[in-house]
Amino acid sequence: MIPTRFRLYWQKYKTSLVYTALLSLAAAGFWALAAAVTARVVNAVFLEGRNFMETAPSILVLFLCLCCSQLVSYWQNIRQDKLAVRVITTVRHQLHTAGLRKTAADNDTTLLQLSCDACELLAEDFRSILPLLLGLIIGLPFYLLLFAFTDYLSALICLATLPIAPILLYLLSGITKKRSAAAWENMQSLTQGFYELLQTLPLLKLFAQEQAHRESARQLISNFAAAALGALRLAFLSTFVLELITTLSIALVAVVIGLRLLEGRLAFSTAFFILLLLPEFYRPLRQSGAVFHTLMNVNTAAAEIETYLAAADAPPALSGHKASLQVPPAIRLANITFTYPERNSPTLQNLNLTFPAGQITLLTGNSGCGKSTLLDILACLQPPDSGTIYLNDQCLLTMHPDSQQKLIAYAPQTPHLYQGSLQENLLLLQQAPPERCHQALRLAQLTEWFSTLPQGLDTPLGAGGQPLSQGQLKRLGLARLILQNSPIMLLDEPTSGLDRQLEEKIIRTLSVLAKQRTLIINSHHPALFELADNIIDLNDYLPKEE
Incomplete structure (x- = not known):
């Protein structure tokens, strides 16, 4: 047959x-x-x-x-x-x-x-x-x-x-x-x-x-x-x-x-x-x-x-959409609790926070206080054990994954480099003209590095391809974020490992990105404190030991 x-x-x-x-x-x-x-x-x-x-x-x-x-x-x-x-x-x-x-x-x-x-x-x-x-x-x-x-x-x-x-x-x-x-x-x-x-x-x-x-x-x-x-x-x-x-x-x-x-x-x-x-x-x-x-x-x-x-492709059991959502939205966390499977004590417990719409919020605190974990939860990469996340009055966790991906862009602390061309690593299965890729590279302060590439956007990266330093890889993650053009942007240590001059340029880029967007940045660098509209110290929200 x-x-x-x-x-x-x-x-x-x-x-x-x-x-x-x-x-x-x-x-x-x-x-x-x-x-x-x-x-x-x-x-x-x-x-x-x-x-x-x-x-x-x-x-x-x-x-x-x-x-x-x-x-x-x-x-x-x-x-x-x-x-x-x-x-x-x-x-x-x-x-x-x-x-x-x-x-x-x-x-x-x-x-x-x-x-x-x-x-x-x-x-x-x-x-x-x-x-x-x-x-x-x-x-x-x-x-x-x-x-x-x-x-x-x-x-x-x-x-x-x-x-x-x-x-x-x-x-x-x-x-x-x-x-x-x-x-x-x-x-x-x-x-x-x-x-x-x-x-x-x-x-x-x-x-x-x-x-x-x-x-x-x-x-x-x-x-x-x-x-x-x-x-x-x-x-x-x-x-x-x-x-x-x-x-x-x-x-x-x-x-x-x-x-x-x-x-x-x-x-x-x-x-x-x-x-x-x-x-x-x-x-x-x-x-x-x-x-x-x-x-x-x-x-x-x-x-x-x-x-x-x-x-x-099946729709989730709970419905949710973003058709009537006003962007950029405010984000509100209600009683968020999260525990890693291999740990006994929660990393985040009954966390209640608000991130104002159209503003830059800086997350700070000691290492291990849950800053990166919180960004993973906001990016819908980790589901919380309990609690709810609201975008204005709509529940983020019940939205369709396509809506979540359109609303939220995330630049992790160590972006993953895929085996493929520079353009494929920038777009990540999206569609965009080369001009937008060039603009994203310029805003991410990668123009000088890009000018040295033998094949331009077709230059192979990853295993056997063009090597990247940690700073270049971090800025590549920022360029991906720019290309996604989402109303909510999450950045995990965007300036770590960069010299002071390059850090100042990245901060200027972030100030441009912040217009009509809700930015949440995890960092302890002093230069970003001046950029932020709000500062949240997660040390104040650590779970209390019994």
Whole structure:
């Protein structure tokens, strides 16, 4: 059965799929022509006794047909690889966009597995499943028509043997689907187990428990290997049975052709032509055994991706919107309490604060008093244990994630550098013209550094790319903030690690950004105290020890 997702591919990549189908038909045509010329040359040389000079034109045509067939197949493989890359890129983009809607507290290892393993499996749609489907939909009817016009009896035998393979695959589909789902579930358990093991490794070594968890990790690997081998064993069995069926079918047609050839009821060139095309006719059926196992794995991976995207796109249980919200809004915290999972005492407890609209509020206090944690909560990266955040009179926590992202921009203390171009690192899946990127770099005081880049906005950053100092990375985070252009901006230590002259320039940029925006800055630098309209010392709000 053709997967339903191919209908989505058809809508989005209609032209490319039609072009690939035409290439498949052309390859089949060249191969059939090569078989016809081969049969003619063999008949002329061995039965009619013609010499090389008489058959040279036919041999030249045969050579050209084989070259054209290989070139068309090569170009078809390139097109399929390009389609696979485009699909992987699109799906990963959707997954990462959906992942951004989740909170940092989710510890979502599923996103990592789907982005790597599942997306690579999804590429098999174009690398192995699509060629098989084209062979079944285009190749089989094409060769069957050739057989019908050449020798109707051989065509009838081929037509009679065709349903055997689909019936066998249908009988195996239920078992293979269960085995593939079991292997996928074990892979998820293995990924989650290793993630937890790496997260808690220092603690395990501290309490001398690494040996016990080594055994549990070994058991996870054993479970996954058993499930994967069970699915592979079934795939090998189905492949063997299909190979046997197709071999017997070819043998049956060959025996009938041989008997008729001996009786003089069939010409040698016709018989040889059919025998040359029989392996190509049955090739999609032979391949379906191996590809069928891949199809089950791809179906399971695609179902996991669809479930993840559907869950991310689903509206939250509580409704909220920003349609009538006056911007820039005032922010009010009502009884906010937050405790990290690995701690017993709360970092923030019954916190009640107000950040006036259109003003700069400076958060200060000793290290560990919860300044960065509070910014994470305001940015909706960490959900509070209890309490509510209001933007004017609307609850921030019940708003749709898209509304939250449009309202709030956050520059963390250490911005993450992604492996990609400078423009991709600035926009982070947004759309903006290069002129806005240049303006953001100028306001973030990165113009001098940008002028030294060899490829401008296309300069690669991250692993293997252009290196950045901590100060440059911090200013890159500020440039991202500028490009988001949100009415609420949160900045965590925006001037730390900068010299005094550069700090003064960044402060001037912040004063420009503050117009018609609500700015909340976490810092203990004296220069920012003069910029702030309000100063909140979180030391005064620390949880009281019992």
